[in-house]
Amino acid sequence: xxxxxxxxxxxxxxxxxxxxxxxxxxxxxxxxxxxxxxxxxxxxxxxxxxxxxxxxxxxxxxxxxxxxxxxxxxxxxxxxxxxxxxxxxxxxxxxxxxxxxxxxxxxxxxxxxxxxxxxxxxxxxxxxxxxxxxxxxxxxxxxxxxxxxxxxxxxxxxxxxxxxxxxxxxxxxxxxxxxxxxxxxxxxxxxxxxxxxxxxxxxxxxxxxxxxxxxxxxxxxxxxxxxxxxxxxxxxxxxxxxxxxxxxxxxxxxxxxxxxxxxxxxxxxxxxxxxxxxxxxxxxxxxxxxxxxxxxxxxxxxxxxxxxxxxxxxxxxxxxxxxxxxxxxxxxxxxxxxxxxxxxxxxxxxxxxxxxxxxxxxxxxxxxxxxxxxxxxxxxxxxxxxxxxxxxxxxxxxxxxxxxxxxxxxxxxxxxxxxxxxxxxxxxxxxxxxxxxxxxxxxxxxxxxxxxxxxxxxxxxxxxxxxxxxxxxxxxxxxxxxxxxxxxxxxxxxxxxxxxxxxxxxxxxxxxxxxxxxxxxxxxxxxxxxxxxxxxxxxxxxxxxxxxxxxxxxxxxxxxxxxxxxxxxxxxxxxxxxxxxxxxxxxxxxxxxxxxxxxxxxxxxxxxxxxxxxxxxxxxxxxxxxxxxxxxxxxxxxxxxxxxxxxx
Ligand code: ME8
Numbered sequence: 001x002x003x004x005x006x007x008x009x010x011x012x013x014x015x016x017x018x019x020x021x022x023x024x025x026x027x028x029x030x031x032x033x034x035x036x037x038x039x040x041x042x043x044x045x046x047x048x049x050x051x052x053x054x055x056x057x058x059x060x061x062x063x064x065x066x067x068x069x070x071x072x073x074x075x076x077x078x079x080x081x082x083x084x085x086x087x088x089x090x091x092x093x094x095x096x097x098x099x100x101x102x103x104x105x106x107x108x109x110x111x112x113x114x115x116x117x118x119x120x121x122x123x124x125x126x127x128x129x130x131x132x133x134x135x136x137x138x139x140x141x142x143x144x145x146x147x148x149x150x151x152x153x154x155x156x157x158x159x160x161x162x163x164x165x166x167x168x169x170x171x172x173x174x175x176x177x178x179x180x181x182x183x184x185x186x187x188x189x190x191x192x193x194x195x196x197x198x199x200x201x202x203x204x205x206x207x208x209x210x211x212x213x214x215x216x217x218x219x220x221x222x223x224x225x226x227x228x229x230x231x232x233x234x235x236x237x238x239x240x241x242x243x244x245x246x247x248x249x250x251x252x253x254x255x256x257x258x259x260x261x262x263x264x265x266x267x268x269x270x271x272x273x274x275x276x277x278x279x280x281x282x283x284x285x286x287x288x289x290x291x292x293x294x295x296x297x298x299x300x301x302x303x304x305x306x307x308x309x310x311x312x313x314x315x316x317x318x319x320x321x322x323x324x325x326x327x328x329x330x331x332x333x334x335x336x337x338x339x340x341x342x343x344x345x346x347x348x349x350x351x352x353x354x355x356x357x358x359x360x361x362x363x364x365x366x367x368x369x370x371x372x373x374x375x376x377x378x379x380x381x382x383x384x385x386x387x388x389x390x391x392x393x394x395x396x397x398x399x400x401x402x403x404x405x406x407x408x409x410x411x412x413x414x415x416x417x418x419x420x421x422x423x424x425x426x427x428x429x430x431x432x433x434x435x436x437x438x439x440x441x442x443x444x445x446x447x448x449x450x451x452x453x454x455x456x457x458x459x460x461x462x463x464x465x466x467x468x469x470x471x472x473x474x475x476x477x478x479x480x481x482x483x484x485x486x487x488x489x490x491x492x493x494x495x496x497x498x499x500x501x502x503x504x505x506x507x508x509x510x511x512x513x514x515x516x517x518x519x520x521x522x523x524x525x526x527x528x529x530x531x532x533x534x535x536x537x538x539x540x541x542x543x544x545x546x547x548x549x550x551x552x553x554x555x556x557x558x559x560x561x562x563x564x565x566x567x568x569x570x571x572x573x574x575x576x577x578x579x580x581x582x583x584x585x586x587x588x589x590x591x592x593x594x595x596x597x598x599x600x601x602x603x604x605x606x607x608x609x610x611x612x613x614x615x616x617x618x619x620x621x622x623x624x625x626x627x628x629x630x631x632x633x634x635x636x637x638x639x640x641x642x643x644x645x646x647x648x
Contacts, residue, residue, distance in 0.1 A: 007043040008254040009035050012261050013050040013098065013236050016076035017061050020083055022327075022339060023262075023294045023301050025090060025311040029324045030291065030333060030409060031260045032092045036465035037404045039093075040485050046254045048240050049087065050098035051077050052233045054226070057134055059215035069215045070101065086311060091320055091468055098240040100217075100232055104247035108239035109232050110220045112280065113208075115244075116231075117221075121167045121279040124222075127207045128160035138207055151264050152300075164209035164225060171275035172203040178274055178284065185270045186407065187334035190263065190290040194270055206230070206272060234273045238282070258287045260407075266290035289407050292336040301339075309339055313522070321467035322348050322507060328409040328466045341519050345510050352507035355420050356459075360474055362427065363452045364502040370436050370445060377497040379447035386451055389426045392419050393455045394491040400462050413466065416459050423455045446496075453478050453500055454491055461488040470506060477501045551608040552624075552647035553577060554637045555584075560595040566615045570595050572623065576607060577644010585612075585619035591632045602637040604647055 011031045014024050028049060035047035053073045062072035077083050077099060087094065098105060116122045129138040132149035139149065139156060149156050176199050178184050179191050209225040210216065216226030235243075237257055242248030261269050269288045277284055294301065296309060314323050326347045331337030367373060396419050403412035426448075435445040460474035461483040475483050479498040487493045555574035558581060563569035568587040576582045584605060592598060604624040612619045624635040637645075 003253060005042070005044050006046070006254050007035075007038040008046045008048070008241075008257040009038070010047075010237050010257050010259050011049040012259075012265060013052040013100065013233060014083065015055075015058070016051045016053055016073045016083060017058055019076070019081075020086055020311070021301050022309040022311050022314070025086070025323075026294050026327050026331070027260060027262060027291060028087060028092055029090060029327050032090075032094070033324075033328055033409055033465040034258075034260070034404070034407065035093060036468065040464060040483065041401075042485065046096070046241070046250065047094045048096045048098060048237065048257075049092070049094045050096075050236060050240065051083060051100065052229070052236070053077075053099055053101045054216040054232055055229045056210075056213045056215070059213050060133075062215075073099075073101065081312065089315055089320060090311065090324065093468075096240050098236050100236060102247075104245040105236060105239045106217050108244040109217045109227055109235055111244040112235050112239075112276075113219055113227055113231060114221065116166060116276065116279045117164075119279050119281075121170065122164050122208060123167070125163060125165050125205075126160065127163040127165075128158070130156040131159040132156045140204065142201070159212075161211050163207045163211070163228070164219065164222075165205040166208045166231070166272075166276070166279075168206040168272060168275050169203045171278055172199055174278060175199065175203075175271050175274055179270060183287065184274075184284070185266065185288050185290065187290070189334070190266050190270070194267060198267055198271060203271070230268055230272055231276065234268060234276060237273075237285075243282075256283050256286045258289065259285055260289050260291065263290045263292055289333075291333050292331070294331065294339045295336055296339055298338060309341075314344065318344070318348055318510075319507075321470040322352055325352065325413075325463075325466050325470075329413045330410070332410050333407055341516060342512070345512050345515055348507055349509055349512070351417060353505075353509045355417060355424060357506040359420060359424055359427075359452070360456055360460075360477065360506060361502070363449065363456060364477060364500050366432055367449050367453070367500040368502055370432065370449070373501070374499040375446045375450055375453075375497055376442070377495075378443050379450055379496055380443035381447050382444065385426075385430060386447070389419075389422055389451060389455060390491050392422050393458050394489075396458060396462065397485075397489045404465075409466065413463070416462050419455060420459050423452055423459075426455075427452065450494075450496060450498065453498055454494060457494060458488050458491070473503070473506070477503055548648070549608075550606055552604055552606050554602050554641050554643055554645040554647065555582065555605045555623075556643040557598050557601050557603060560592075560598045562589055562595060563615050563617065569615055570598075571617060572598075574603075574605065575643040576605065577642065582607070582620055583618060584621045584623055585614045585617055586623045586625075586634075588623070588625070588632070588634065592634075598634070601634070602639060602641060602643065604635045604637060 009031055011028050014020055031047065035045050038045045058073060059069050062069040065072055075082065127138065129140060130144060131138050132152065132154060134154055135149055135151045137151065143150050144156065148154060176195060179194055182188060182191065185191050185194065208228050208231050209219055210228045211224050214226060217232055219225040219227060237259065238251060238255060239245060241251040241254050243251045259269050266288065274284050301309065311323065326344050329351060330343060330347055367375060396415060399415045400412045403415060430448045432445055432448055435441040435448065457475060457478040457480050460471045464471035464483050471483060477500060479494055479500055553576055555576045557572055558575055559573040561571050563571050563585065568589050569585050570588045570592065572584045572586060574582045574584060605621045607621045609621055625632055626635055
């Protein structure tokens with residue numbers, strides 16, 4: 001096949017530092033949908049995904065787990081329920097899977113490093129800066145946000161070491177020109193971000209080797225240095241095609257690529273990667289598309305938020321196609337979206353069970369009931385009644401293709417569902433249940449059903465990139481042999497006397513309340529199994545101003561004794577910093593059988609509560625304590641904090 005007809009598409013190579021979550025699944029399913037779409041269009045597609053296995057973070061995690069880094073990543077990538085299993089489960093059609101620990105990749109990276117060195121673009125220097133270990137990124141002071149990593153918000157630390165640098169600054173102008181073409185990086189908002197945040201403030205040369213950890217690819221001409229992550233990771237897109245290695249020989253055929261990446265790594269793909277390719281004199285990628293994040297409760301995904309967003313669990317409960325469809329249907333690809341189980345269930349109920357599933361089963365049932373499963377060839381059209389549906393179904397492929405070519409799967413699916421809705425309305429308008437009652441209207445009834453079958457065939461075929469199994473099943477039921485692009489561009493492909501098959505409900509309706517309750521239980525059980533101490537939901541938000549009304553101060557315990565005739569109360573005499581002792585009673589006796597141990601300790605008290613009388617004594621405030629089950633302890637403050645210090 002000629003090169004003009006090739007399409008090379010990639011996902012990021014994911015870190016095998018932990019199990020992948022629904023966010024990674026989102027990106028891979030999207031890329032898979034684009035790859036499947038291009039195959040449907042007749043392209044010679046190469047779809048690559050893989051894992052980014054080197055670096056300090058993985059080295060540290062392996063150490064914690066007491067295994068070698070290679071053993072650690074092998075388990076996450078190839079082990080049961082690992083990354084390869086997840087992609088198999090999700091029906092991902094990647095042609096290749098690269099691991100950066102693969103031998104051929106390692107050799108290529110050493111050659112690539114040398115190429116850039118020989119081009120005069122890599123030099124030795126000393127690196128000092130603020131370093132974020134989880135992101136494996138150095139940042140300048142001005143890039144930090146509130147002194148923390150601008151990508152992940154975690155603390156950074158000062159670091160210094162001998163390192164090789166890549167002359168990124170040299171490429172600032174050509175990279176800026178590339179970005180300004182508007183074609184290279186999309187969506188356009190990301191172009192502005194890159195120029196404003198990184199290029200215009202001045203590109204700094206990039207640290208490309210490290211000496212402080214060893215889990216990486218050694219620089220072959222300077223042992224002790226390992227190639228620092230981004231050169232290793234980004235080059236996967238060409239080494240996987242056989243660039244600088246003998247494993248494959250597809251570089252000339254497939255390169256350049258379309259890279260689908262999350263917004264947080266757009267910087268690496270749209271600035272550093274083209275600069276590296278320029279240094280090597282290689283063609284630049286066709287496109288980098290920076291998609292948005294899936295958020296949970298408005299925040300980044302994390303394990304602590306519970307696992308009802310676990311792709312394994314969701315695929316098991318609702319089916320792989322429903323999950324894939326939901327991800328592509330619900331979130332605009334270039335923007336962030338809030339994931340919730342409720343959204344997922346409503347999407348399945350509204351779009352899949354109702355609009356699509358019902359249409360398929362009603363149509364199948366009517367063909368069976370009225371004509372025994374095979375339509376008669378004698379049919380009667382009615383332009384006024386049929387015109388709009390046929391026009392919409394016939395024009396659908398063009399609108400759909402425009403959206404898919406622009407990497408807007410949500411809109412492409414939206415176009416399909418406009419036609420499906422129209423088809424549902426068409427049933428009501430034509431009322432087949434009335435037509436059947438009139439013997440002279442049989443031919444008309446047959447045509448109504450034929451139009452529905454054809455419309456469903458086209459719509460299902462166009463859904464194949466998102467729901468491969470379901471689309472194939474619907475196509476089969478509608479009596480078509482295969483999903484072929486040209487046939488999706490034409491109305492009237494099926495013979496008039498088509499035989500339509502019936503089957504089980506494609507997407508049974510889900511009872512939202514029951515399902516949410518079941519998920520809640522699963523989530524609580526998962527948290528308990530993971531050792532969470534408290535699965536109580538967080539209380540409703542309060543305004544910061546309301547919180548600020550509480551006068552919380554550090555108090556030193558001057559004296560502490562049991563209250564006579566009380567089994568619970570202790571009487572605390574406290575120095576609250578005012579110079580006047582304060583008395584507070586607290587129900588701490590059961591937890592501190594020997595109150596003397598508390599003397600001289602510093603605790604937290606809320607001072608502005610109304611005075612209360614307990615056991616005949618006044619209490620002016622309340623001491624803060626922490627409790628879990630039977631374990632209760634006062635909240636203690638480090639000794640260097642003086643009494644009277646404000647807590648805010
Ligand atoms: O960054 N929503 O790997 P990574 C949507 N190894 N997408 C998400 C997401 C979320 N909440 N969380 C992750 C790396 N992703 C590097 C890449 S490439 C040469 C090297 C997706 O495991 C998204 O595509 O942190 C993001 O860019 C990618 O996973 C990051 O995966």
